Amino acid sequence: MKVISRASVPDEERWRIYNKIAGKILPLIVLGYTIASIDRMNVAFAKLQMSADIGLSETMYGFGAGIFFVGYCLFEIPSNMILHKVGARMWLARIMIMWGVLSAGMMFVQTPSQFYVLRFLLGITEAGFYPGALLFLTYWFPRYARGQAVSIMLLGTSLAAIVGGPLAGGIMGFMDDLAGLRGWQWLFLVEGVPATLLGIVVLIVLRNGPHDAGWLNAGEKEIVTADLSAEAEAQAQQGTGRHRFADAFRNPNIWCLVLANFCNLCTLYGIQFWLPTIIQRVSQTAVFATGLIAAGLAILPCAVLILNARHSDRTGERRWHAAGGFLLSLVGLTIAGSFSENPYLVLSGLVLGQCGVAAASATIFALPATFVLGAAAAAGFAFITTIGNFAGYASPYLIGVLRDATGGFSAAFYGLAMVAFIGALFILATPALRRPADAKGKVRQPAADLAGS
Numbered sequence: 001m002k003v004i005s006r007a008s009v010p011d012e013e014r015w016r017i018y019n020k021i022a023g024k025i026l027p028l029i030v031l032g033y034t035i036a037s038i039d040r041m042n043v044a045f046a047k048l049q050m051s052a053d054i055g056l057s058e059t060m061y062g063f064g065a066g067i068f069f070v071g072y073c074l075f076e077i078p079s080n081m082i083l084h085k086v087g088a089r090m091w092l093a094r095i096m097i098m099w100g101v102l103s104a105g106m107m108f109v110q111t112p113s114q115f116y117v118l119r120f121l122l123g124i125t126e127a128g129f130y131p132g133a134l135l136f137l138t139y140w141f142p143r144y145a146r147g148q149a150v151s152i153m154l155l156g157t158s159l160a161a162i163v164g165g166p167l168a169g170g171i172m173g174f175m176d177d178l179a180g181l182r183g184w185q186w187l188f189l190v191e192g193v194p195a196t197l198l199g200i201v202v203l204i205v206l207r208n209g210p211h212d213a214g215w216l217n218a219g220e221k222e223i224v225t226a227d228l229s230a231e232a233e234a235q236a237q238q239g240t241g242r243h244r245f246a247d248a249f250r251n252p253n254i255w256c257l258v259l260a261n262f263c264n265l266c267t268l269y270g271i272q273f274w275l276p277t278i279i280q281r282v283s284q285t286a287v288f289a290t291g292l293i294a295a296g297l298a299i300l301p302c303a304v305l306i307l308n309a310r311h312s313d314r315t316g317e318r319r320w321h322a323a324g325g326f327l328l329s330l331v332g333l334t335i336a337g338s339f340s341e342n343p344y345l346v347l348s349g350l351v352l353g354q355c356g357v358a359a360a361s362a363t364i365f366a367l368p369a370t371f372v373l374g375a376a377a378a379a380g381f382a383f384i385t386t387i388g389n390f391a392g393y394a395s396p397y398l399i400g401v402l403r404d405a406t407g408g409f410s411a412a413f414y415g416l417a418m419v420a421f422i423g424a425l426f427i428l429a430t431p432a433l434r435r436p437a438d439a440k441g442k443v444r445q446p447a448a449d450l451a452g453s
Helices: 013-052 058-086 088-108 111-128 129-139 143-174 183-205 216-238 253-274 275-283 286-295 297-314 319-338 343-364 373-405 410-429
Strands: none
Touching: 013 058, 013 088, 013 111, 013 129, 013 143, 013 183, 013 216, 013 253, 013 275, 013 343, 058 088, 058 111, 058 129, 058 373, 088 111, 088 129, 088 183, 111 297, 129 143, 129 373, 143 183, 143 286, 143 297, 216 373, 253 275, 253 319, 253 343, 253 373, 253 410, 275 286, 275 297, 286 297, 286 343, 297 343, 319 343, 343 410, 373 410
């Protein structure tokens, strides 16, 4: 195969190819991540009925919601390394089929102990999907398009809130006691089955990389391969293209991203797992209306996610696009804590917090493959998400403890605001992002956008 020079291919042609790739693979990835996010969030809505049915206190719920991430974190790095070896198609499909079965199985929970066990097992089965999907995108998109590809995938979180909130509220509100099952039992069943069905579709449709894609012609494959090879070669020449498994754990840039992502996910899960409870507390709404409010609150973060990623890709600037997200979360959570008895200000503050999380997330996960390659990239993505997802255990549990102790959410909001501030410091301290060329955004890549800009 001849090597095509990047300069010999017009920018318009290159972006046409990457938009074509995006149109083929991103719908499945976005849909999968949306279903994954719905499956994570549905426990927050199920709590509104399930707590009384099986005897959960606020602390017990926080522990059970969080223990999912213990199982998830234990198996995340091994899962991503297996995906790197066997390919995304088979491994992502395996993850989705198994987590769908276990998620539906949550309908049979009758005691707090059973709740803990199934949440732990669900974490094990879902382990690797998120970092695996992120790694999969690096097989298709070079650095200058990757931020937008990641942001499109991360739309799944906002779409899950927009779709999942009203869906959960409708199921629990209108199917309660149907066929002798409580609304929360129907919720787990109805929202668990799609993951298994989509896993079967992924097994049939998804391709592991450009070389397997029958819908790319030979010339298009060469262009994509040349782009990715040129990027890897440039990283190797600059000394950043380390590719061994252990290199990810020795790279100070990866460590900064690990700690920043942990802080970001503390904010995300702190809001996500308690949002329905907060909405009901401040607005006194029924379950279905609670779902509609949660959906409305997710619209603005969705827009911020895309706009921030597009601007970051256009300019090549990553440092302040991520740090700015953390600072926005800091402001929003401070507002929510200061005005915890005012429903409008509390919800406005939480929306700002979610916007900040969205802005930081896409930028953070556009960065690891610029520091390490190959097996090190697989380990890096998994390492970042593994440590980050411990926040999914710590944050909901601590909020539950604080709420039981204080009777409110102000202390938790202030704590999350401080965590967001620390996350900004880790981003600003990332060595590679402090270099003048990177900090000013001089990536020297074609400036355009996925999806037709």
